[in-house]
Amino acid sequence: MVSRFRLVLGTMILGLIGVHASAQTLTIGLGSEPSSLDPHFHNLGPNNAIARHVFGALVDQDDKQRLVPGLAVSWTAVDDLTWEFKLRPNVQFHDGSRFTAEDVVFTIKRAPDVPRSPSSFASYTKAIKEVRVVDPLTVRMTTTTPYPLLPNDLSTVNIISKKNGENATTEDYNSGKAAIGAGAFKVVERVPGDRIVLARHDGYWGPKAAWEKVVFKPIKSGPSRVNALLAGDVDLIEDTPTVDIEKLKKDQRIALSQGISNRVIYLHLDSDRATTPFATDKQGKPLDKNPLKDVRVRRALSIAINRPLIVERIMEGVAIPAGQLLPEGFFGVSPNIKVPAHDVEGARKLLAEAGYPNGFGLTLHTPNDRYINDEKVAQAVAQMLSRAGIDTKVEAMTGSVFFTRATKLEFSFLLVGWGSGTGESSSPLKALVGTFDTAKGWGGANRGRFSSAQVDRLLDQALATVDNAKREKLLQESTEAAMSEVGVIPLHFQVNTWAMKKGLRYQARTDESTLAMGVSRGD
Numbered sequence: 001m002v003s004r005f006r007l008v009l010g011t012m013i014l015g016l017i018g019v020h021a022s023a024q025t026l027t028i029g030l031g032s033e034p035s036s037l038d039p040h041f042h043n044l045g046p047n048n049a050i051a052r053h054v055f056g057a058l059v060d061q062d063d064k065q066r067l068v069p070g071l072a073v074s075w076t077a078v079d080d081l082t083w084e085f086k087l088r089p090n091v092q093f094h095d096g097s098r099f100t101a102e103d104v105v106f107t108i109k110r111a112p113d114v115p116r117s118p119s120s121f122a123s124y125t126k127a128i129k130e131v132r133v134v135d136p137l138t139v140r141m142t143t144t145t146p147y148p149l150l151p152n153d154l155s156t157v158n159i160i161s162k163k164n165g166e167n168a169t170t171e172d173y174n175s176g177k178a179a180i181g182a183g184a185f186k187v188v189e190r191v192p193g194d195r196i197v198l199a200r201h202d203g204y205w206g207p208k209a210a211w212e213k214v215v216f217k218p219i220k221s222g223p224s225r226v227n228a229l230l231a232g233d234v235d236l237i238e239d240t241p242t243v244d245i246e247k248l249k250k251d252q253r254i255a256l257s258q259g260i261s262n263r264v265i266y267l268h269l270d271s272d273r274a275t276t277p278f279a280t281d282k283q284g285k286p287l288d289k290n291p292l293k294d295v296r297v298r299r300a301l302s303i304a305i306n307r308p309l310i311v312e313r314i315m316e317g318v319a320i321p322a323g324q325l326l327p328e329g330f331f332g333v334s335p336n337i338k339v340p341a342h343d344v345e346g347a348r349k350l351l352a353e354a355g356y357p358n359g360f361g362l363t364l365h366t367p368n369d370r371y372i373n374d375e376k377v378a379q380a381v382a383q384m385l386s387r388a389g390i391d392t393k394v395e396a397m398t399g400s401v402f403f404t405r406a407t408k409l410e411f412s413f414l415l416v417g418w419g420s421g422t423g424e425s426s427s428p429l430k431a432l433v434g435t436f437d438t439a440k441g442w443g444g445a446n447r448g449r450f451s452s453a454q455v456d457r458l459l460d461q462a463l464a465t466v467d468n469a470k471r472e473k474l475l476q477e478s479t480e481a482a483m484s485e486v487g488v489i490p491l492h493f494q495v496n497t498w499a500m501k502k503g504l505r506y507q508a509r510t511d512e513s514t515l516a517m518g519v520s521r522g523d
Helices: 002-006 045-054 101-113 150-154 170-174 222-231 242-250 295-303 307-314 344-353 374-387 399-407 426-433 453-463 468-484
Strands: 025-030 059-061 067-069 072-079 082-087 128-135 138-143 185-191 195-200 213-218 254-269 319-321 360-367 390-397 413-419 488-501 504-506 519-521
Touching: 025 222, 045 185, 045 195, 059 150, 067 072, 082 101, 101 128, 101 138, 222 242, 222 488, 242 254, 242 488, 254 295, 254 374, 254 426, 254 504, 295 344, 295 488, 307 319, 307 374, 307 488, 360 374, 360 399, 374 390, 374 413, 390 399, 399 413, 413 426, 426 453, 426 468, 453 468, 488 504
Parallel strands: 025 213, 360 390, 360 413
Antiparallel strands: 059 067, 072 082, 082 138, 128 138, 185 195, 195 213, 254 413, 254 488, 319 488, 504 519
């Protein structure tokens, strides 16, 4: 199915919409609103995308997540435990102050420990034992063990100004007071629920942005985003509803850009607690033991789900069925893992073996404004599980409520998504199925508290292996162990579609980010 989408990865210019009222203003309709302007508060796609406009990382990523120089012009492994980063000279923060090695040290110390973070950046910084200034434009980082993925990890961590960040709170960033970065745009205004306004930073070290002002408007409803584009209220939208894609392709006023994402939509299960709050018997009475601790039950849930049918009917064919954490072509993907075959009778048999011949009741919690068709996918999953004997009901809520509750481990069974910030499999392995360990920075998004000694051992070995081929083999084996034990249940990989006015172009990105820097005027 991957080849099916290669035909539409490029931008398709199909017609004409009137030019926006201001040729220097770009207005973007977002599918999900960033929860904060603090670049380290919440490791969440919408937050990270906005942060890239304002701050910037040492190492940047291109549209395929290949590493390119950012605020560092080069990085070198000095020895097995030491990385040296040469910083870009003459970089100015938005307030005119100079970017130096002190800002990097300050950032690395702050990033993993922001108070009340729903999902921290600890997994990307915990490998660092020490970070020190060599000179104003040179930083050295020492790791506890050989760690070849440090440049990948640091491509996800935005650099903040020590001058403006000392003693600053998340609210200081949200208000714009501390949101003084070295990125291509500076913060002008944030009105939660309505808009985020950025202005071009003319002192930016990189290519001059095409837009003097960018307005991001959160429009959670898919149909409303499409209507806003067609009405001329916005110039570009992300997360184009799958049901509208064919219609928009035929619209002579619209251009589309489409591409495969690194994001897996998956189900997390409470496989840790002795009892779990949303598992009941058929009469709705809480069970005295947690059925999701039994791997046979988790396997039953997985094979009860018809992934190709979800892709065809719910996703309108604009997705790829998943059996692991990243799609084909990414580093660490196992060639040995297949998409689990749909098998209702097999699921019933496994449930009987686990002591649930008549099944049980379960609640699936899901956001309804974060992922493409998220609530619809959850409803389809619930119907499929119910046919296998697991009476499943769905509770949907806004992402802001969902993630807060999920992080507090309030749910038994939840639909979530994860995009690999590093573009390879150690990211989801550490975050989703690595044993929760704040000291190591693992399990930051492991909301089912899955734990496997084998998964951890193989992942530990992989992260300390310098040889690329050997590291990839270990990552594949760790993934295979996690999928065999059903640490999570992958459903599908998103294929994302941006829709825009005639005369604009946007290169689809595997990281799903909508970056104003990447929006250009075309023919």
